[in-house]
Amino acid sequence: MPSATSNDDLSDSSTGVTVKPVVNAVRILRFLTASGSPERASDIARELSINPSTCFNTLRTLVAEEMLDFDPLSKTYTTGLGLAKLVEHLVTQGQRLDVVRPLMQEFAAAHHVTVTLWRRMGNDRIVLVSSETSPGDLRIDMAIGQRLPVLMGASGRLFAARLGLDAERLRAVFDKVRWARPLRFEDYQRQVADASANGWAVDDGYFSTGILAVAAPVDDRTGAIAYAMSAVTFRGQYADAEVAKLGQSLSKAAAKVGNILF
Template sequence: MASEITSEITAKTSKTTPVTVKPVVNAIRILRFLSESSVPERAVDIARKLDINPSTCFNILRTLVNEDMVEFSPMSKRYSAGLGLARLVEQFVTQGQKVQLAKPLLEAFASSSRVTVTLWRRMGSDRIVIVSSAACPTDVRIDMTEGQRLPILMGASGRLFASQLSLESEEVRTMFEKIRWGMPLSFDEYCAQVTEASKRGWAVDDGYFSIGILAVAAPVYSSSGTIDFTVSAVMFRGQKNDKEIAELGESLCNLARELENVLF
């Protein structure tokens, strides 16, 4: 019986100081409070219970009302969670349900290919996140944690997301230079790898994300032609030869097309 080795990969990114914007934090606290409250609440009571300055609380509530996140009753002078918030939550739930439907496809591919498979989603303009993963249950494996985030340019998936960015822009170059790679990689080499991935249809990261790890990724296109997700196979370097890696890349492209039917 094959032994099981669990190796959790930690992203090697530049150290940044977390930024906290207090009005945003307070807005989230208010939305959470109203979504959990069984009855509409007055502004003064919300401010008191959440220990927020009454004037600040009122201004945040007024903004949330304008954005349809909170409803205000002129008769009772009370606030409650709005329809806009419900629609926003519904969109996330729907996407989460679709990701769950994709899980069996990832598990089947991981088992047959003897690799760890991850589904990455783009988050904003500068990050990607693992929304689902599956590892081969009977072989040496690498565990990738769901929820793990990386800079959008990093890894095999990063090279695919980068293909839809302007690599000539100073902003992208700055993003690249902040990344701590497992092995030295120049920006020109990176751009060449992005171009090659675009022509081939799938991307490779051979030890640059983490020494000893090789990843192959294929794009999952939305109906509008954007890359919102990627599917990646992660393995130890040397686990497969060049021919097998190429075959894996093509197989991932086929899996990506199946995922398109599930996710979009």
């Protein structure tokens, strides 16, 4: 039998808060995945120190959501097709990102920039999932997994245009962002409108002093923005007209990325 997982393993490190039914469900999924064999509800409850009634209700819910399968003859539970499909989707997404990387590398080399791919995480954060630098040029390195407020950077202008926030709510989110240099809300609104009209956005040193970033949206099949593809370089490397050409080229590249990812 695999060993039980402590509830502390699933605590939110930033708040210390756990939602116990979610914790129990995750622990059950981990247990059955590690076991690899059918298990009875009573054995699962005992091994994980979960109240038998609570464990049974959680198991029934996971079966209803197709995360687990239930054999009525042996009265045992195993991992279900829904869980397999979920894992398969994640693996496939990672494989697709591998296919995207050469395209990002090609763009980075052609335009002497660092190319980054940001994924939207809910309504308030974006996370860096891929980064490629230009060979032979001075590099701007960014750590994979880095998280930023959704309105931050060139990509933030793109997401802001799609979030459907009115001016008051947008201002409330905007005021929480720490900008590298002063930025008036009215100017930010104008930049968001420009991003919406152009199909690409610019951050000229507001995300990081001395850094210019241009971003284009990567839409899913429904037309919703799922990722933002950014070209990052040092300020002063491109004239305004060249920035516009970079944005147009990036938009075409981002459309290709969308075709691969979705």
